[in-house]
Amino acid sequence: MKKYFLLLFFCLLIFNLSAQIIFNDNSSPSLLGVYYLDNCSFSDINGRINRRNWSDGHFSDIALHPDGRLFATTGATPTYYLVEIDVISKNILDTLAEVPGPAATSLLCGPSGIFYTGYGNMYSYKIGNEEMTFLGGVPGGILFGDLVFLNGALYGATGPPNSNSETPGAVYRFNLTDLSQSERVVVLPEDVFFLAMTVVWDEECKEQKIIGNDAVPGEFGRFTNTLYEVDLESGQITPLCEQIDFGTVSSERIWGLTSPDEFRTNCRLQLDLDVNDNSGRLIDHFLLDSLCTTVFPIADDDVRALSMDGPLDSIVVEVVGGIQHLGEEYLEVDSVPLFEVKGLGSTRLSLHNRGQAQLSDVEEAVHRVRFHIAAEQPLSGERKLFTRLYVNGEASDPAKSFIRANYDERPSAGEDAYVELCEYKARNLFNELGGAPRPTGRWEPAFFDQRMPNFFNSWHDPPGIYHYIVQEGGCVADTAEVEVVVFPDPNISATDDPLDKPIINICQGDSLVWDPTFEGGHSYNWGDIGSEEIIRAIKEEGHYSVEAYDSHNCHWFASAYINVLEEESVRTDEKILHCLAEPYQWQGQAVTRDTTICEVYPRVNGCDSTHCVTIDIQPPLVRNNSITSCNNRPITYNNVVYEQDTILCDTLLSAAGCDSLRCVQLIFYDRSESRRVEEICRGESVRIGGKLYSESGLYGDTVQLANGCDSFALTELVVHPTYEIHLDSTIKPGQEVAIGDQRFAFPGRWQVLLESREGCDSLVVLDLEVDSTSSVVDLAASAEYYAPTILSRAEGTTFTLFSRSNSAAGRIELLEIVNLWGQPVFRAENIPVGDPVQGWRPGLAESGLYLFRARMKAEGKEPQVLVGRLVVME
Numbered sequence: 001m002k003k004y005f006l007l008l009f010f011c012l013l014i015f016n017l018s019a020q021i022i023f024n025d026n027s028s029p030s031l032l033g034v035y036y037l038d039n040c041s042f043s044d045i046n047g048r049i050n051r052r053n054w055s056d057g058h059f060s061d062i063a064l065h066p067d068g069r070l071f072a073t074t075g076a077t078p079t080y081y082l083v084e085i086d087v088i089s090k091n092i093l094d095t096l097a098e099v100p101g102p103a104a105t106s107l108l109c110g111p112s113g114i115f116y117t118g119y120g121n122m123y124s125y126k127i128g129n130e131e132m133t134f135l136g137g138v139p140g141g142i143l144f145g146d147l148v149f150l151n152g153a154l155y156g157a158t159g160p161p162n163s164n165s166e167t168p169g170a171v172y173r174f175n176l177t178d179l180s181q182s183e184r185v186v187v188l189p190e191d192v193f194f195l196a197m198t199v200v201w202d203e204e205c206k207e208q209k210i211i212g213n214d215a216v217p218g219e220f221g222r223f224t225n226t227l228y229e230v231d232l233e234s235g236q237i238t239p240l241c242e243q244i245d246f247g248t249v250s251s252e253r254i255w256g257l258t259s260p261d262e263f264r265t266n267c268r269l270q271l272d273l274d275v276n277d278n279s280g281r282l283i284d285h286f287l288l289d290s291l292c293t294t295v296f297p298i299a300d301d302d303v304r305a306l307s308m309d310g311p312l313d314s315i316v317v318e319v320v321g322g323i324q325h326l327g328e329e330y331l332e333v334d335s336v337p338l339f340e341v342k343g344l345g346s347t348r349l350s351l352h353n354r355g356q357a358q359l360s361d362v363e364e365a366v367h368r369v370r371f372h373i374a375a376e377q378p379l380s381g382e383r384k385l386f387t388r389l390y391v392n393g394e395a396s397d398p399a400k401s402f403i404r405a406n407y408d409e410r411p412s413a414g415e416d417a418y419v420e421l422c423e424y425k426a427r428n429l430f431n432e433l434g435g436a437p438r439p440t441g442r443w444e445p446a447f448f449d450q451r452m453p454n455f456f457n458s459w460h461d462p463p464g465i466y467h468y469i470v471q472e473g474g475c476v477a478d479t480a481e482v483e484v485v486v487f488p489d490p491n492i493s494a495t496d497d498p499l500d501k502p503i504i505n506i507c508q509g510d511s512l513v514w515d516p517t518f519e520g521g522h523s524y525n526w527g528d529i530g531s532e533e534i535i536r537a538i539k540e541e542g543h544y545s546v547e548a549y550d551s552h553n554c555h556w557f558a559s560a561y562i563n564v565l566e567e568e569s570v571r572t573d574e575k576i577l578h579c580l581a582e583p584y585q586w587q588g589q590a591v592t593r594d595t596t597i598c599e600v601y602p603r604v605n606g607c608d609s610t611h612c613v614t615i616d617i618q619p620p621l622v623r624n625n626s627i628t629s630c631n632n633r634p635i636t637y638n639n640v641v642y643e644q645d646t647i648l649c650d651t652l653l654s655a656a657g658c659d660s661l662r663c664v665q666l667i668f669y670d671r672s673e674s675r676r677v678e679e680i681c682r683g684e685s686v687r688i689g690g691k692l693y694s695e696s697g698l699y700g701d702t703v704q705l706a707n708g709c710d711s712f713a714l715t716e717l718v719v720h721p722t723y724e725i726h727l728d729s730t731i732k733p734g735q736e737v738a739i740g741d742q743r744f745a746f747p748g749r750w751q752v753l754l755e756s757r758e759g760c761d762s763l764v765v766l767d768l769e770v771d772s773t774s775s776v777v778d779l780a781a782s783a784e785y786y787a788p789t790i791l792s793r794a795e796g797t798t799f800t801l802f803s804r805s806n807s808a809a810g811r812i813e814l815l816e817i818v819n820l821w822g823q824p825v826f827r828a829e830n831i832p833v834g835d836p837v838q839g840w841r842p843g844l845a846e847s848g849l850y851l852f853r854a855r856m857k858a859e860g861k862e863p864q865v866l867v868g869r870l871v872v873m874e
Contacts, residue, residue, distance in 0.1 A: 293473030310392025800839030
């Protein structure tokens, strides 16, 4: 593990690398970490300095199980629970039992797997029989300082966790047969109370030693923790690591300690299959959860072997539990030339030292061992393997491998998601995936910050489509798509930079107009002055901040400090009118359009004087008029007679002194006539000259054109005939009657509109009968077939026929669906019974009642026709 903090300490004893203590504090959520007694440093579990969401608040104590799992007590008065912790996800994995109240401040699991817990009373609990057994009242007050096993005896620390109590803290050796006969072996100093205890081995591995923790309040509500060694023979306690302060990680007290050394029987020889414990087992163990895989390693990458002395004899790997296919689950190893291999292809593999292998060669050898499942149909379940080192004739404790093979599931990347974010925000996209995605996937494209691999950060990651891809073992990859939409910053600041908090200088008498409004914005508030006025002309010095919410509920904020200078700014204005006949000259530049030109004259005080000239260019004023003549009659204008189109203009002087122009256009029009043809169907009418006509003929009318002249319009009206035809027909089942492009096979009266080439519709009324003596069956009465009667367009349901038994299986020779007008909406031939793919999906069909006809053919049976109704809903 990476060490994040090195602490000031002094150690009176030196512990070997195995002297590691797992701890939790009493913050909510709890911090879970590891102490290293060799240098009094600590780190968070799995190297994550981040208190994740432990459920149900803090843990009152923690304890290791012999198989490496971590358990805890948690809750609040009067209800506490014994729970299992998943150290990878940092959540409660399972709740085992409720501990009788009012609290459960101590927890221990013995070598046999029995838990001991309690507060004023003590209880035992065994996972196998799920029984909570009352052992009796705790002597010496309350059981507040944890429990440990040492040399087969159970010890515990009692006493309240405060210095105001008159009852001193103590360590008891408990008599589990009769707690009232327990013996007090150590009385703690009056200013020391143990909140937690555990057992570790010393550097020579000759004996186990009890370690206790005391927490003392300091400045600003913080606590410092001190670890002590307890000498049961002398009754003395000795500080090991003093004044341990978590710094910025936590300001709380240690409430629980546990250690892998509680279960070790041979500390001189150790084999750890996962040194950093990132697979979730905390006692030299290795846990592997995998889908589809058939060949498994038995250790993580960070294997470590430790021996105090003696030459390496051998490595023995044995499958001790979970075998499901005898002869088809075995051990194998590849290329270990320093060892003689025995037991290949069996459940017990031995690697014997040929004479040159050292302890450092154990890592490489163990890395090459594989557990192989070669069954044709592998079964899911956990397999347990023991690995032991033999050095100088001595065996290590078994290092355990837990192989969880799962062939009943496939890796899931979860369900697609749509995420909306405000700019400058981040989101854990893994939490947005629906379902239960595997946590071992990858993102494509990858996110900018690899330290937080699931977080989309709008500062660095562009919006768009992100794919979460999961693939494990031999499984096919699964992908979930997350669309991320980022709502941009509307920039409500007083400057162009939305992140800037500027100092803005204005002169006395001037004002700063700050308009933070934007489309979709609401709930504006000027925070410093408590005003909801949207637009302000700021004249007074001070700090101003504004916040707003948009329609996406994004919160936007900006601020500025307005500094009013001592002097005023001065501005003078001048206006010049100039005709367009020639350009206006301004400081050697030609001005040909309206403009305002300002010159700034700096002053010593920083408030400038400004002189502005507004130049107004006056274009020639043109006044236009027109005189029209119909039928080419002459026009007399200013005593002159004109007979053709002419434009006459006069030049005048405007009030501004610029020339203006007055023009008159003379326009002559010929007599206008028009003729058009209008076609309608019988029963329709058309308006001509303000009247309605419905009979063929010629009709004239005089209309006024847009130019004011009259025009004679002649309209020829043509009326096309329409027809109504009645047909009677009788057919046999399976036959059809075709009218136009429609076919009818159902009995009833059907109406068909046929369009003529002139576009007029004729009505054909068909009275159709089907000979009932043939094989026509209403589907509701059929004993062999059924079909859905209600289809939902929103859910995408499909209409087809299904068989009630195998004997009715066969094919649908013809499936037709029509609306109540007899218009066909679906037709399919030769499709299998029960095949929803080739059936009818309503899609964009209108809601309502429809009729269907299906000609069925089953092997060995006469063809039959099934008819019925179905309803399409939204």
